[in-house]
Amino acid sequence: MLTRYLFVARVAARRQWFYRRELFWRSISMILFMVVFIALWKTAYQVSGRSELAGYSLAQVIWYLGMAETVMLSTSRSFVEISEAVKSGSVAYELARPLSYPLLQLARSLGNSAPRFLLNLMVALLVVLLGTGQLVGSVPGLLAFLLTAGLALLLDALFAVLIGLLAFWIEEVMPVYLIYQKLLFSIGGLFLPLEIFPLWLQRAAKWLPFQLIAYTPARAYVAFDVGELVRGVMGQLVYIGVLSGVLWLLWRLVQRRLVVHGG
Amino acid sequence: MKIWRLISGYVRHNFMAGMAYRGAFFLQIFGMMINNLMLLFFWNMMFLSFPTLNGWELQDIIVLYSIVAVGFGFSVVIFGNASRLASLITSGELDYYLALPADPLVHLLVSRMSLSGWGDFFFGLLLYLFVLPSAWRNLPLFLLLSLLAGLISTAFAVLTGSLAFWLGESEQLAAQLRMALLNFSLYPVDIFSGGVRLLLYTIIPAAFVGSVPAKLLTDFDIWWLAGLILVTALMGGLASWVFRLGLRRYESGNLVTVRG
Numbered sequence: 450m451l452t453r454y455l456f457v458a459r460v461a462a463r464r465q466w467f468y469r470r471e472l473f474w475r476s477i478s479m480i481l482f483m484v485v486f487i488a489l490w491k492t493a494y495q496v497s498g499r500s501e502l503a504g505y506s507l508a509q510v511i512w513y514l515g516m517a518e519t520v521m522l523s524t525s526r527s528f529v530e531i532s533e534a535v536k537s538g539s540v541a542y543e544l545a546r547p548l549s550y551p552l553l554q555l556a557r558s559l560g561n562s563a564p565r566f567l568l569n570l571m572v573a574l575l576v577v578l579l580g581t582g583q584l585v586g587s588v589p590g591l592l593a594f595l596l597t598a599g600l601a602l603l604l605d606a607l608f609a610v611l612i613g614l615l616a617f618w619i620e621e622v623m624p625v626y627l628i629y630q631k632l633l634f635s636i637g638g639l640f641l642p643l644e645i646f647p648l649w650l651q652r653a654a655k656w657l658p659f660q661l662i663a664y665t666p667a668r669a670y671v672a673f674d675v676g677e678l679v680r681g682v683m684g685q686l687v688y689i690g691v692l693s694g695v696l697w698l699l700w701r702l703v704q705r706r707l708v709v710h711g712g
Numbered sequence: 713m714k715i716w717r718l719i720s721g722y723v724r725h726n727f728m729a730g731m732a733y734r735g736a737f738f739l740q741i742f743g744m745m746i747n748n749l750m751l752l753f754f755w756n757m758m759f760l761s762f763p764t765l766n767g768w769e770l771q772d773i774i775v776l777y778s779i780v781a782v783g784f785g786f787s788v789v790i791f792g793n794a795s796r797l798a799s800l801i802t803s804g805e806l807d808y809y810l811a812l813p814a815d816p817l818v819h820l821l822v823s824r825m826s827l828s829g830w831g832d833f834f835f836g837l838l839l840y841l842f843v844l845p846s847a848w849r850n851l852p853l854f855l856l857l858s859l860l861a862g863l864i865s866t867a868f869a870v871l872t873g874s875l876a877f878w879l880g881e882s883e884q885l886a887a888q889l890r891m892a893l894l895n896f897s898l899y900p901v902d903i904f905s906g907g908v909r910l911l912l913y914t915i916i917p918a919a920f921v922g923s924v925p926a927k928l929l930t931d932f933d934i935w936w937l938a939g940l941i942l943v944t945a946l947m948g949g950l951a952s953w954v955f956r957l958g959l960r961r962y963e964s965g966n967l968v969t970v971r972g
Contacts, residue, residue: 471884
């Protein structure tokens with residue numbers, strides 16, 4: 450059974466690779482993002498005369514942002530495909546496949562993310578290295594990053610499928626996605642490591658799943674710590690379980706709601 | 713005069729088409745406003761740690777965000793098709809506009825409205841009116857500056873979209889360049905050093921969409937305003953010229969489409 454989904458993921462990954470010119474243009478986003486943030490943080494540290502902020506040196510903050518952005522730019526956009534299939538009615542054809550539709554979408558989403566992730570990682574390493582002139586991180590940090598980034602992409606794919614399925618109830622899911630995306634940017638720790646937040650906000654953010662997608666992998670890379678890693682991975686697994694349950698429930702509701710009028 | 717009738721007619725038509733799905737329309741506006749508000753969260757946190765960044769404080773950033781949001785919102789609401797220019801060229805869909813008596817560039821630009829752009833527009837306006845002191849007194853200047861920012865961003869979208877006349881499939885490139893303009897315009901130009909700063913005044917003119925109008929609102933200078941108007945006129949002229957130049961290379965796609 451699993452091999453079918455692996456096959457779907459592999460086809461999606463090969464398709465992404467086939468359109469590598471488009472992938473290349475997308476990686477420019479990474480360069481733009483890093484140019485802005487390297488300039489911003491260099492100015493901030495310079496103007497304030499600080500050598501560190503909440504335990505992060507300038508180079509560490511920049512490496513953190515590069516790693517968080519690598520995950521962010523590789524996240525799923527399957528909600529677009531799902532909501533369009535729902536609106537056009539073509540979801541009916543997908544249901545005829547001998548595969549579970551939500552799992553099919555998850556597999557496709559992860560397949561799409563894999564080549565993008567590798568390319569983004571290479572671009573990030575290059576840009577950050579050129580921007581800071583310093584190599585931050587360690588081999589265990591890199592391995593921890595790869596593990597937590599993989600789980601983060603699965604967690605994000607679950608969110609994307611859930612948002613896509615909302616199209617059964619609301620006409621336009623894009624605003625929901627934009628809000629989700631900005632939650633990742635803000636309390637997810639994409640723009641700023643959580644340690645920079647006021648204490649009350651840090652505590653609140655740590656209970657929410659968004660930091661598990663951006664903060665956890667980036668933090669694992671720049672400041673590797675076994676205890677933190679275990680806590681992060683546990684959090685990711687718990688939320689993957691919770692969201693899978695929600696998805697299962699939502700899919701049951703959807704099936705009751707779906708009416709197919711021939712074609 | 714005819715052109716104004718065309719623009720106002722399309723705006724009315726597009727607005728009514730959007731309102732046909734009222735729920736989606738308001739959800740998009742509301743979603744975009746929350747989206748923008750959460751971007752400000754970052755600056756709020758940043759200024760908790762660093763009270764000033766090369767002369768920019770939180771209040772200046774709010775002015776910057778207001779102008780960019782109203783300007784960008786205006787641009788995508790009125791000229792919402794600018795973002796599709798590259799794909800219209802490559803798929804041969806320009807034919808429709810070329811066969812009609814109206815100016816093809818203006819006609820194609822206004823024939824679509826981004827509904828979420830209303831969210832940007834209202835977000836910027838409300839942010840400006842309710843957060844900044846003496847906002848009402850400076851409202852005419854604020855609206856003028858936002859209009860100029862919007863026109864520059866529309867002209868830039870036309871220029872980048874027109875690349876498709878020469879490069880063929882270049883939707884992604886055009887989209888990335890438009891995104892670069894928007895992204896860079898939301899940051900104070902003073903944080904960037906020499907090379908990047910020069911780029912933001914020239915090839916990607918983000919400084920004229922964000923920092924320059926924001927500075928003008930807080931620290932008015934008639935010469936800078938004149939300069940900004942001149943840049944807007946030059947960008948508009950250049951966009952129109954490049955589009956017309958590109959049209960000479962355009963080959964019809966012989967695409968048969970039905971337009972409602």
